[in-house]
Amino acid sequence: MSPNSIIWVGYFSKIALMKTSLDIASIRNDFPILNEVINGKQLVYFDNAATTQKPRLVLDALSGYYEHYNANIHRGIHHLAEKATAAFEQTRKRMQSFVNAEFSEEIIFTYGTTDGINLVASTYGRKFLKEGDEVIISTMEHHSNIVPWQMLCEEKGCILKVIPIDDNGDLLMDEYEKLLTERTKFVSVVHVSNSLGTINPIKEIIEKAHAVGAKVLIDGAQASSHFHIDVQDLGCDFYALSLHKIYGPTGLGILYGKKDLLNAMPPYRGGGEMIKEVTFEKTTYNELPYKFEAGTPNIADVVAAKYALDYVDTLGKSNIATYENGLLKYATEAVSEIEGLKIIGKAKNKVSVLSFVIDGIHHQDIGVLLDQQGIAVRTGHHCTQPLMNRFNITGTSRASFAVYNTTEEIDLLIKGLHKVKRMLG
Amino acid sequence: MTINEIQDELISDFELFDEWESKYEYIIDLAKQFPPLEEQYKTEENIIKGCQSRVWLNAYMESDLLKFEADSDAIIVRGLVSMLVKVLSGHTPEEIASADLYFMERIGLHQHLAQTRSNGLAAMLKQMKAYGIAYQAKSVNQ
Structure with missing residues:
Protein backbone atom coordinates (compact mmCIF):
# COMPACT_ATOMS: atom_id res chain seq x y z
CA MET A 1 0.00 0.00 0.00
CA ASP A 47 6.85 5.00 19.10
CA ASN A 48 9.71 7.07 17.77
CA ALA A 49 10.83 8.35 21.16
CA ALA A 50 11.64 4.73 22.03
CA THR A 51 13.44 4.10 18.77
CA THR A 52 13.22 5.44 15.24
CA GLN A 53 12.98 3.26 12.14
CA LYS A 54 15.95 2.93 9.81
CA PRO A 55 16.20 4.23 6.25
CA ARG A 56 17.26 1.92 3.45
CA LEU A 57 20.73 3.46 3.15
CA VAL A 58 21.52 2.53 6.77
CA LEU A 59 20.37 -1.04 6.15
CA ASP A 60 22.44 -1.17 2.95
CA ALA A 61 25.48 0.18 4.82
CA LEU A 62 25.13 -2.58 7.42
CA SER A 63 24.94 -5.40 4.90
CA GLY A 64 27.57 -3.70 2.71
CA TYR A 65 30.00 -3.72 5.61
CA TYR A 66 29.47 -7.42 6.31
CA GLU A 67 29.54 -8.35 2.63
CA HIS A 68 32.60 -6.38 1.61
CA TYR A 69 34.89 -5.24 4.42
CA ASN A 70 34.14 -6.95 7.71
CA ALA A 71 37.38 -7.03 9.71
CA ASN A 72 38.56 -6.17 13.19
CA ILE A 73 39.74 -2.59 13.30
CA HIS A 74 42.95 -0.77 14.30
CA ARG A 75 46.26 -2.71 14.24
CA GLY A 76 45.24 -4.92 11.27
CA ILE A 77 47.56 -4.57 8.30
CA HIS A 78 45.45 -6.22 5.62
CA HIS A 79 43.18 -4.43 3.18
CA LEU A 80 39.86 -5.24 4.88
CA ALA A 81 41.12 -4.12 8.29
CA GLU A 82 42.33 -0.84 6.85
CA LYS A 83 39.06 -0.23 5.08
CA ALA A 84 36.99 -1.08 8.16
CA THR A 85 39.21 1.11 10.37
CA ALA A 86 38.87 4.03 7.98
CA ALA A 87 35.08 3.70 7.88
CA PHE A 88 34.92 3.41 11.67
CA GLU A 89 37.01 6.51 12.22
CA GLN A 90 35.11 8.36 9.52
CA THR A 91 31.95 8.01 11.62
CA ARG A 92 33.80 9.47 14.59
CA LYS A 93 34.69 12.52 12.47
CA ARG A 94 31.10 12.67 11.25
CA MET A 95 29.84 12.53 14.83
CA GLN A 96 32.28 15.28 15.78
CA SER A 97 30.73 17.60 13.22
CA PHE A 98 27.21 16.41 14.11
CA VAL A 99 27.58 17.73 17.67
CA ASN A 100 30.25 20.31 16.78
CA ALA A 101 32.94 18.97 19.12
CA GLU A 102 36.31 20.68 18.97
CA PHE A 103 38.31 17.44 18.66
CA SER A 104 37.39 14.05 17.20
CA GLU A 105 38.95 12.28 20.21
CA GLU A 106 36.26 13.89 22.35
CA ILE A 107 33.81 11.44 20.76
CA ILE A 108 33.71 8.12 22.63
CA PHE A 109 31.64 5.28 21.17
CA THR A 110 29.35 3.66 23.75
CA TYR A 111 26.46 1.20 23.77
CA GLY A 112 24.05 4.08 24.12
CA THR A 113 23.06 7.02 26.30
CA THR A 114 22.74 4.84 29.41
CA ASP A 115 26.24 3.52 28.89
CA GLY A 116 27.62 7.02 28.46
CA ILE A 117 26.04 8.26 31.70
CA ASN A 118 27.32 5.21 33.58
CA LEU A 119 30.79 5.82 32.17
CA VAL A 120 30.87 9.35 33.55
CA ALA A 121 29.35 8.44 36.92
CA SER A 122 31.76 5.51 37.31
CA THR A 123 34.95 7.28 36.25
CA TYR A 124 34.65 11.04 36.74
CA GLY A 125 32.23 10.55 39.63
CA ARG A 126 34.31 7.98 41.48
CA LYS A 127 37.53 9.88 41.06
CA PHE A 128 36.43 13.42 41.74
CA LEU A 129 33.38 13.27 44.02
CA LYS A 130 33.69 12.77 47.75
CA GLU A 131 31.52 12.52 50.84
CA GLY A 132 29.15 15.44 51.30
CA ASP A 133 29.39 16.59 47.68
CA GLU A 134 26.08 17.18 45.92
CA VAL A 135 24.77 15.97 42.58
CA ILE A 136 21.75 17.65 40.99
CA ILE A 137 19.33 15.92 38.60
CA SER A 138 15.71 16.81 37.75
CA THR A 139 12.27 15.32 38.36
CA MET A 140 11.85 14.46 34.69
CA GLU A 141 14.95 12.28 34.37
CA HIS A 142 14.84 8.85 32.75
CA HIS A 143 15.88 6.10 35.18
CA SER A 144 19.15 6.00 33.21
CA ASN A 145 20.00 9.44 34.53
CA ILE A 146 18.87 8.69 38.08
CA VAL A 147 20.18 5.25 39.00
CA PRO A 148 23.88 5.73 38.06
CA TRP A 149 23.98 8.85 40.27
CA GLN A 150 22.16 7.10 43.11
CA MET A 151 24.71 4.28 42.91
CA LEU A 152 27.55 6.81 42.97
CA CYS A 153 26.03 8.77 45.88
CA GLU A 154 25.53 5.59 47.86
CA GLU A 155 29.13 4.54 47.31
CA LYS A 156 30.73 7.91 47.97
CA GLY A 157 28.34 9.39 50.53
CA CYS A 158 27.23 12.17 48.20
CA ILE A 159 23.80 13.80 48.26
CA LEU A 160 21.39 13.69 45.33
CA LYS A 161 19.22 16.78 44.85
CA VAL A 162 16.29 17.04 42.48
CA ILE A 163 15.05 20.09 40.52
CA PRO A 164 11.24 20.21 40.79
CA ILE A 165 8.88 20.92 37.87
CA ASP A 166 5.57 22.74 37.48
CA ASP A 167 2.26 21.24 36.34
CA ASN A 168 3.05 21.95 32.69
CA GLY A 169 6.25 19.95 32.89
CA ASP A 170 8.69 22.86 32.93
CA LEU A 171 11.67 22.91 35.28
CA LEU A 172 11.39 25.40 38.14
CA MET A 173 14.55 27.35 37.42
CA ASP A 174 14.28 29.43 40.61
CA GLU A 175 14.34 26.22 42.60
CA TYR A 176 17.32 25.03 40.60
CA GLU A 177 19.23 28.15 41.56
CA LYS A 178 18.42 27.56 45.21
CA LEU A 179 19.88 24.04 44.99
CA LEU A 180 23.18 25.28 43.60
CA THR A 181 25.85 25.79 46.27
CA GLU A 182 29.60 25.40 46.58
CA ARG A 183 28.87 21.77 47.52
CA THR A 184 27.34 21.12 44.07
CA LYS A 185 29.93 19.15 42.14
CA PHE A 186 27.86 17.68 39.32
CA VAL A 187 24.64 18.48 37.45
CA SER A 188 23.14 15.85 35.14
CA VAL A 189 19.99 16.92 33.34
CA VAL A 190 17.97 15.72 30.38
CA HIS A 191 17.92 17.95 27.29
CA VAL A 192 14.45 16.78 26.22
CA SER A 193 12.07 14.77 28.41
CA ASN A 194 11.14 11.40 26.91
CA SER A 195 7.81 11.33 28.75
CA LEU A 196 6.71 14.95 28.36
CA GLY A 197 8.61 16.28 25.36
CA THR A 198 9.79 19.33 27.36
CA ILE A 199 12.87 21.02 25.92
CA ASN A 200 14.88 22.22 28.91
CA PRO A 201 16.83 25.51 28.97
CA ILE A 202 20.10 23.62 29.25
CA LYS A 203 22.36 26.48 28.25
CA GLU A 204 21.18 28.42 31.28
CA ILE A 205 21.42 25.27 33.43
CA ILE A 206 25.02 24.74 32.31
CA GLU A 207 26.05 28.36 32.87
CA LYS A 208 24.61 28.41 36.37
CA ALA A 209 26.24 25.10 37.28
CA HIS A 210 29.60 26.30 35.99
CA ALA A 211 29.25 29.46 38.05
CA VAL A 212 29.48 27.33 41.22
CA GLY A 213 32.22 25.15 39.75
CA ALA A 214 30.10 22.08 39.00
CA LYS A 215 30.52 19.90 35.91
CA VAL A 216 27.50 19.19 33.71
CA LEU A 217 26.33 16.15 31.76
CA ILE A 218 23.42 16.48 29.34
CA ASP A 219 21.32 13.41 28.54
CA GLY A 220 20.64 14.07 24.86
CA ALA A 221 18.87 10.81 23.99
CA GLN A 222 15.65 12.52 22.95
CA ALA A 223 17.09 15.77 21.62
CA SER A 224 19.53 14.67 18.97
CA SER A 225 17.00 13.63 16.32
CA HIS A 226 14.97 16.81 16.60
CA PHE A 227 17.34 19.73 16.50
CA HIS A 228 20.92 20.79 16.02
CA ILE A 229 23.31 20.04 18.88
CA ASP A 230 26.34 22.28 19.37
CA VAL A 231 28.31 21.15 22.42
CA GLN A 232 30.74 24.07 22.19
CA ASP A 233 27.95 26.61 22.12
CA LEU A 234 26.15 24.84 24.98
CA GLY A 235 29.37 24.63 26.94
CA CYS A 236 28.46 21.28 28.53
CA ASP A 237 31.21 19.07 29.91
CA PHE A 238 29.57 15.83 28.73
CA TYR A 239 26.79 15.05 26.27
CA ALA A 240 25.44 11.51 25.84
CA LEU A 241 23.20 10.30 23.01
CA SER A 242 22.01 7.15 21.24
CA LEU A 243 22.23 6.60 17.50
CA HIS A 244 19.12 4.40 17.30
CA LYS A 245 17.00 7.43 18.10
CA ILE A 246 18.48 9.29 15.12
CA TYR A 247 17.45 6.72 12.47
CA GLY A 248 20.69 4.79 13.14
CA PRO A 249 21.45 1.28 14.42
CA THR A 250 20.66 -0.01 17.91
CA GLY A 251 23.26 -0.67 20.59
CA LEU A 252 25.36 2.36 19.76
CA GLY A 253 25.78 5.77 21.29
CA ILE A 254 28.35 8.43 21.78
CA LEU A 255 29.63 10.22 24.79
CA TYR A 256 31.05 13.65 24.11
CA GLY A 257 33.41 14.86 26.80
CA LYS A 258 35.75 17.82 27.04
CA LYS A 259 39.24 16.60 26.26
CA ASP A 260 40.91 17.72 29.47
CA LEU A 261 38.21 16.03 31.55
CA LEU A 262 38.37 12.78 29.59
CA ASN A 263 42.14 12.81 29.97
CA ALA A 264 41.85 13.29 33.71
CA MET A 265 39.35 10.44 34.10
CA PRO A 266 40.44 6.86 34.77
CA PRO A 267 39.46 4.19 32.20
CA TYR A 268 36.00 2.60 32.47
CA ARG A 269 36.51 -0.97 31.30
CA GLY A 270 39.76 -2.86 30.99
CA GLY A 271 40.70 -4.95 27.98
CA GLY A 272 42.06 -4.79 24.47
CA GLU A 273 42.34 -1.50 22.55
CA MET A 274 42.35 0.66 25.68
CA ILE A 275 45.95 -0.18 26.64
CA LYS A 276 49.34 1.15 25.64
CA GLU A 277 51.43 -1.53 27.30
CA VAL A 278 50.55 -4.44 29.55
CA THR A 279 52.81 -6.32 31.91
CA PHE A 280 51.66 -8.29 34.94
CA GLU A 281 53.13 -5.55 37.10
CA LYS A 282 51.55 -2.55 35.46
CA THR A 283 49.44 -1.46 32.52
CA THR A 284 49.62 1.92 30.85
CA TYR A 285 46.58 3.20 29.06
CA ASN A 286 45.99 4.25 25.50
CA GLU A 287 45.22 7.80 24.47
CA LEU A 288 41.82 9.28 23.85
CA PRO A 289 39.42 8.12 22.58
CA TYR A 290 40.68 4.52 22.75
CA LYS A 291 41.21 4.65 26.51
CA PHE A 292 37.43 4.35 26.85
CA GLU A 293 36.80 1.81 24.08
CA ALA A 294 37.95 -1.52 25.49
CA GLY A 295 37.31 -4.63 23.41
CA THR A 296 36.17 -5.02 19.82
CA PRO A 297 33.61 -2.28 19.31
CA ASN A 298 30.30 -2.42 17.50
CA ILE A 299 32.05 -1.84 14.16
CA ALA A 300 29.20 -2.54 11.74
CA ASP A 301 26.79 -0.25 13.53
CA VAL A 302 29.37 2.51 13.88
CA VAL A 303 30.04 2.31 10.13
CA ALA A 304 26.31 2.38 9.30
CA ALA A 305 25.59 5.21 11.76
CA LYS A 306 27.37 7.68 9.50
CA TYR A 307 24.71 7.12 6.87
CA ALA A 308 21.95 7.89 9.39
CA LEU A 309 23.62 11.21 10.20
CA ASP A 310 24.04 11.95 6.50
CA TYR A 311 20.36 11.17 5.99
CA VAL A 312 19.29 13.54 8.76
CA ASP A 313 21.55 16.31 7.53
CA THR A 314 20.37 15.87 3.93
CA LEU A 315 16.78 16.38 5.04
CA MET B 1 -14.65 -30.44 34.35
CA THR B 2 -10.95 -31.09 33.94
CA ILE B 3 -8.48 -28.32 33.22
CA ASN B 4 -8.32 -29.39 29.59
CA GLU B 5 -12.09 -29.53 29.21
CA ILE B 6 -12.33 -25.95 30.46
CA GLN B 7 -9.57 -24.90 28.08
CA ASP B 8 -11.36 -26.58 25.16
CA GLU B 9 -14.61 -24.85 26.10
CA LEU B 10 -12.89 -21.46 26.10
CA ILE B 11 -11.32 -22.21 22.73
CA SER B 12 -14.70 -23.05 21.22
CA ASP B 13 -16.23 -19.90 22.80
CA PHE B 14 -13.63 -17.81 21.01
CA GLU B 15 -14.14 -19.61 17.69
CA LEU B 16 -17.34 -17.60 17.34
CA PHE B 17 -15.33 -14.44 16.84
CA ASP B 18 -13.55 -13.78 13.60
CA GLU B 19 -12.87 -10.09 14.23
CA TRP B 20 -10.44 -8.68 16.76
CA GLU B 21 -13.09 -6.31 18.03
CA SER B 22 -15.59 -8.97 19.01
CA LYS B 23 -12.81 -11.04 20.55
CA TYR B 24 -11.63 -8.15 22.73
CA GLU B 25 -15.17 -7.07 23.52
CA TYR B 26 -15.73 -10.58 24.86
CA ILE B 27 -12.57 -10.33 26.98
CA ILE B 28 -13.79 -6.96 28.29
CA ASP B 29 -17.17 -8.57 29.11
CA LEU B 30 -15.41 -11.38 30.97
CA ALA B 31 -13.51 -8.73 32.93
CA LYS B 32 -16.72 -6.92 33.83
CA GLN B 33 -18.39 -10.13 35.02
CA PHE B 34 -15.38 -11.26 37.02
CA PRO B 35 -15.90 -10.56 40.74
CA PRO B 36 -13.40 -8.00 42.03
CA LEU B 37 -10.88 -9.17 44.59
CA GLU B 38 -11.76 -7.93 48.06
CA GLU B 39 -9.57 -5.01 49.13
CA GLN B 40 -8.15 -6.97 52.09
CA TYR B 41 -6.46 -9.33 49.62
CA LYS B 42 -4.91 -6.55 47.52
CA THR B 43 -1.78 -6.70 49.62
CA GLU B 44 1.89 -6.24 48.78
CA GLU B 45 2.25 -9.98 49.32
CA ASN B 46 -0.34 -10.80 46.68
CA ILE B 47 0.74 -8.27 44.09
CA ILE B 48 2.48 -9.30 40.90
CA LYS B 49 3.97 -6.17 39.44
CA GLY B 50 4.18 -5.78 35.71
CA CYS B 51 5.82 -2.77 34.13
CA GLN B 52 2.44 -1.31 33.24
CA SER B 53 -0.41 -3.06 34.99
CA ARG B 54 -0.69 -4.69 38.37
CA VAL B 55 -2.13 -8.12 39.07
CA TRP B 56 -3.17 -9.45 42.49
CA LEU B 57 -3.44 -13.16 43.15
CA ASN B 58 -4.86 -14.80 46.28
CA ALA B 59 -4.73 -18.58 46.76
CA TYR B 60 -6.35 -20.82 49.35
CA MET B 61 -7.20 -24.49 49.87
CA GLU B 62 -10.81 -25.65 50.19
CA SER B 63 -11.52 -29.34 50.67
CA ASP B 64 -8.35 -30.53 48.95
CA LEU B 65 -8.81 -28.15 46.02
CA LEU B 66 -6.61 -25.16 45.36
CA LYS B 67 -8.63 -22.04 44.63
CA PHE B 68 -7.61 -18.71 43.17
CA GLU B 69 -9.01 -15.20 43.26
CA ALA B 70 -7.36 -12.45 41.28
CA ASP B 71 -7.67 -8.94 39.92
CA SER B 72 -5.91 -6.35 37.78
CA ASP B 73 -6.08 -2.59 37.37
CA ALA B 74 -6.17 -2.89 33.56
CA ILE B 75 -9.38 -4.26 32.12
CA ILE B 76 -8.01 -6.45 29.33
CA VAL B 77 -5.48 -8.03 31.66
CA ARG B 78 -8.37 -8.51 34.11
CA GLY B 79 -10.28 -10.39 31.42
CA LEU B 80 -7.27 -12.58 30.71
CA VAL B 81 -6.75 -13.11 34.44
CA SER B 82 -10.38 -14.25 34.75
CA MET B 83 -9.71 -16.88 32.08
CA LEU B 84 -6.61 -18.19 33.88
CA VAL B 85 -8.60 -18.38 37.12
CA LYS B 86 -11.49 -20.13 35.37
CA VAL B 87 -9.13 -22.74 33.95
CA LEU B 88 -6.96 -23.40 37.00
CA SER B 89 -9.03 -22.62 40.11
CA GLY B 90 -10.73 -25.47 41.94
CA HIS B 91 -8.43 -28.30 40.96
CA THR B 92 -5.99 -30.30 43.01
CA PRO B 93 -2.50 -28.88 43.52
CA GLU B 94 -1.12 -31.81 41.47
CA GLU B 95 -3.39 -31.02 38.52
CA ILE B 96 -2.48 -27.33 38.65
CA ALA B 97 1.26 -27.99 38.97
CA SER B 98 1.28 -30.30 35.97
CA ALA B 99 -1.26 -28.45 33.79
CA ASP B 100 -0.31 -27.75 30.20
CA LEU B 101 -1.92 -24.45 29.25
CA TYR B 102 -2.54 -24.25 25.54
CA PHE B 103 -5.73 -22.20 25.32
CA MET B 104 -4.10 -18.75 25.15
CA GLU B 105 -2.10 -19.74 22.11
CA ARG B 106 -5.08 -21.43 20.42
CA ILE B 107 -7.23 -18.34 20.98
CA GLY B 108 -4.45 -16.16 19.57
CA LEU B 109 -3.72 -14.30 22.79
CA HIS B 110 -0.28 -15.74 23.45
CA GLN B 111 1.38 -12.35 22.90
CA HIS B 112 -0.11 -11.26 26.22
CA LEU B 113 1.69 -14.10 27.99
CA ALA B 114 4.88 -13.32 26.10
CA GLN B 115 4.93 -9.71 27.30
CA THR B 116 6.58 -10.81 30.50
CA ARG B 117 7.57 -7.43 31.79
CA SER B 118 4.57 -5.40 30.83
CA ASN B 119 1.48 -7.05 32.22
CA GLY B 120 2.41 -9.48 34.97
CA LEU B 121 0.34 -12.22 33.35
CA ALA B 122 3.18 -14.65 32.75
CA ALA B 123 4.39 -14.05 36.31
CA MET B 124 0.87 -14.71 37.58
CA LEU B 125 0.68 -18.04 35.73
CA LYS B 126 4.08 -19.00 37.13
CA GLN B 127 2.86 -18.06 40.61
CA MET B 128 -0.32 -20.16 40.23
CA LYS B 129 1.78 -23.19 39.33
CA ALA B 130 4.17 -22.44 42.18
CA TYR B 131 1.19 -22.53 44.57
CA GLY B 132 0.26 -25.91 43.06
CA ILE B 133 3.76 -27.24 43.73
CA ALA B 134 3.87 -25.72 47.23
CA TYR B 135 0.52 -27.15 48.32
CA GLN B 136 1.41 -30.49 46.75
CA ALA B 137 4.58 -30.63 48.86
CA LYS B 138 2.62 -29.58 51.93
CA SER B 139 0.12 -32.45 51.56
CA VAL B 140 2.96 -34.95 51.03
CA ASN B 141 4.68 -33.73 54.22
CA GLN B 142 1.57 -33.99 56.33
Missing part, protein backbone atom coordinates in the same frame (compact mmCIF):
# COMPACT_ATOMS: atom_id res chain seq x y z
CA SER A 2 1.42 3.38 -0.92
CA PRO A 3 1.46 6.18 1.66
CA ASN A 4 -1.07 8.08 -0.41
CA SER A 5 -3.60 5.31 -0.11
CA ILE A 6 -3.79 5.57 3.66
CA ILE A 7 -7.42 6.08 4.50
CA TRP A 8 -8.13 9.77 4.81
CA VAL A 9 -10.39 10.34 7.73
CA GLY A 10 -10.22 14.08 7.62
CA TYR A 11 -11.77 15.12 10.90
CA PHE A 12 -9.45 18.08 10.97
CA SER A 13 -8.87 18.72 7.32
CA LYS A 14 -8.78 22.46 7.88
CA ILE A 15 -5.26 22.20 9.27
CA ALA A 16 -4.27 19.06 7.43
CA LEU A 17 -2.28 20.64 4.67
CA MET A 18 0.95 21.51 6.36
CA LYS A 19 3.51 23.42 4.46
CA THR A 20 6.81 21.60 4.32
CA SER A 21 9.81 21.65 2.09
CA LEU A 22 10.16 17.91 2.66
CA ASP A 23 8.67 15.33 0.32
CA ILE A 24 7.14 13.09 2.97
CA ALA A 25 5.84 10.45 0.52
CA SER A 26 9.35 10.04 -0.80
CA ILE A 27 10.80 9.96 2.73
CA ARG A 28 8.35 7.19 3.65
CA ASN A 29 9.64 5.17 0.73
CA ASP A 30 13.09 5.31 2.30
CA PHE A 31 11.82 3.28 5.30
CA PRO A 32 10.94 -0.29 4.25
CA ILE A 33 9.41 -1.18 7.63
CA LEU A 34 6.59 1.33 7.12
CA ASN A 35 5.06 -1.12 4.62
CA GLU A 36 4.56 -3.74 7.34
CA VAL A 37 1.01 -4.91 7.89
CA ILE A 38 0.11 -5.37 11.57
CA ASN A 39 -3.12 -7.16 12.47
CA GLY A 40 -4.32 -6.60 8.92
CA LYS A 41 -3.62 -2.85 8.97
CA GLN A 42 -0.73 -0.87 7.58
CA LEU A 43 1.62 -0.04 10.43
CA VAL A 44 1.23 3.37 12.03
CA TYR A 45 4.45 3.79 14.00
CA PHE A 46 4.18 6.37 16.77
CA GLY A 316 17.96 19.26 7.23
CA LYS A 317 17.37 19.35 10.97
CA SER A 318 15.44 22.59 10.83
CA ASN A 319 13.15 21.15 8.12
CA ILE A 320 12.62 18.07 10.27
CA ALA A 321 11.90 20.20 13.35
CA THR A 322 9.42 22.39 11.48
CA TYR A 323 7.58 19.40 10.07
CA GLU A 324 7.51 17.52 13.40
CA ASN A 325 6.28 20.63 15.22
CA GLY A 326 3.43 20.77 12.70
CA LEU A 327 2.55 17.16 13.47
CA LEU A 328 2.63 17.87 17.21
CA LYS A 329 0.37 20.90 16.83
CA TYR A 330 -2.04 18.94 14.65
CA ALA A 331 -2.13 16.01 17.06
CA THR A 332 -2.45 18.23 20.14
CA GLU A 333 -5.48 19.99 18.66
CA ALA A 334 -6.99 16.71 17.47
CA VAL A 335 -6.73 14.85 20.78
CA SER A 336 -8.11 17.84 22.65
CA GLU A 337 -11.48 17.01 21.06
CA ILE A 338 -11.55 13.66 22.85
CA GLU A 339 -13.64 13.83 26.00
CA GLY A 340 -11.83 12.86 29.19
CA LEU A 341 -8.39 13.03 27.59
CA LYS A 342 -5.74 15.01 29.41
CA ILE A 343 -2.35 15.85 27.96
CA ILE A 344 0.57 15.28 30.35
CA GLY A 345 3.32 17.72 29.46
CA LYS A 346 2.29 21.15 28.23
CA ALA A 347 5.64 22.90 28.24
CA LYS A 348 6.05 25.93 26.01
CA ASN A 349 8.99 24.35 24.21
CA LYS A 350 8.33 20.76 23.25
CA VAL A 351 9.47 18.18 20.73
CA SER A 352 6.95 15.95 18.96
CA VAL A 353 5.99 13.87 21.98
CA LEU A 354 2.34 13.65 22.99
CA SER A 355 1.71 11.97 26.34
CA PHE A 356 -1.84 11.65 27.58
CA VAL A 357 -4.20 9.89 29.98
CA ILE A 358 -7.91 9.20 29.49
CA ASP A 359 -10.30 9.27 32.47
CA GLY A 360 -11.22 5.80 33.67
CA ILE A 361 -9.13 3.93 31.10
CA HIS A 362 -5.88 2.17 31.94
CA HIS A 363 -3.03 3.10 29.61
CA GLN A 364 -2.25 -0.53 28.95
CA ASP A 365 -5.77 -1.11 27.61
CA ILE A 366 -5.27 1.84 25.27
CA GLY A 367 -1.99 0.35 24.04
CA VAL A 368 -3.41 -3.14 23.50
CA LEU A 369 -6.47 -1.94 21.59
CA LEU A 370 -4.50 0.51 19.43
CA ASP A 371 -2.07 -2.28 18.62
CA GLN A 372 -4.98 -4.35 17.34
CA GLN A 373 -5.60 -1.50 14.92
CA GLY A 374 -1.99 -1.50 13.75
CA ILE A 375 -1.04 1.62 15.73
CA ALA A 376 2.14 1.44 17.79
CA VAL A 377 2.27 3.79 20.77
CA ARG A 378 4.12 3.36 24.05
CA THR A 379 2.25 3.03 27.33
CA GLY A 380 3.47 2.88 30.89
CA HIS A 381 5.80 4.93 33.04
CA HIS A 382 8.40 5.35 30.25
CA CYS A 383 11.21 4.61 32.74
CA THR A 384 10.37 7.83 34.58
CA GLN A 385 8.56 6.58 37.68
CA PRO A 386 9.43 9.60 39.87
CA LEU A 387 7.96 11.85 37.16
CA MET A 388 4.76 9.77 37.05
CA ASN A 389 4.55 10.07 40.85
CA ARG A 390 4.88 13.85 40.48
CA PHE A 391 1.76 13.83 38.29
CA ASN A 392 0.10 11.28 40.57
CA ILE A 393 -0.39 8.78 37.75
CA THR A 394 0.98 5.29 37.10
CA GLY A 395 1.63 5.89 33.43
CA THR A 396 0.57 7.54 30.20
CA SER A 397 0.00 6.66 26.58
CA ARG A 398 2.62 8.32 24.43
CA ALA A 399 2.54 9.00 20.72
CA SER A 400 5.86 10.34 19.45
CA PHE A 401 6.29 11.52 15.89
CA ALA A 402 9.15 11.33 13.44
CA VAL A 403 9.74 12.86 10.04
CA TYR A 404 8.02 9.98 8.19
CA ASN A 405 4.73 10.33 10.08
CA THR A 406 1.73 12.07 8.55
CA THR A 407 -1.43 13.89 9.59
CA GLU A 408 -3.39 11.05 7.99
CA GLU A 409 -1.78 8.68 10.48
CA ILE A 410 -2.72 11.03 13.32
CA ASP A 411 -6.31 10.88 12.08
CA LEU A 412 -6.11 7.09 12.33
CA LEU A 413 -4.88 7.46 15.91
CA ILE A 414 -7.85 9.71 16.75
CA LYS A 415 -10.24 7.25 15.13
CA GLY A 416 -8.51 4.44 17.03
CA LEU A 417 -8.86 6.27 20.34
CA HIS A 418 -12.58 6.80 19.73
CA LYS A 419 -12.89 3.08 19.15
CA VAL A 420 -10.97 2.32 22.36
CA LYS A 421 -13.32 4.60 24.28
CA ARG A 422 -16.37 2.99 22.73
CA MET A 423 -15.14 -0.52 23.52
CA LEU A 424 -14.23 0.27 27.11
CA GLY A 425 -17.07 2.64 27.81
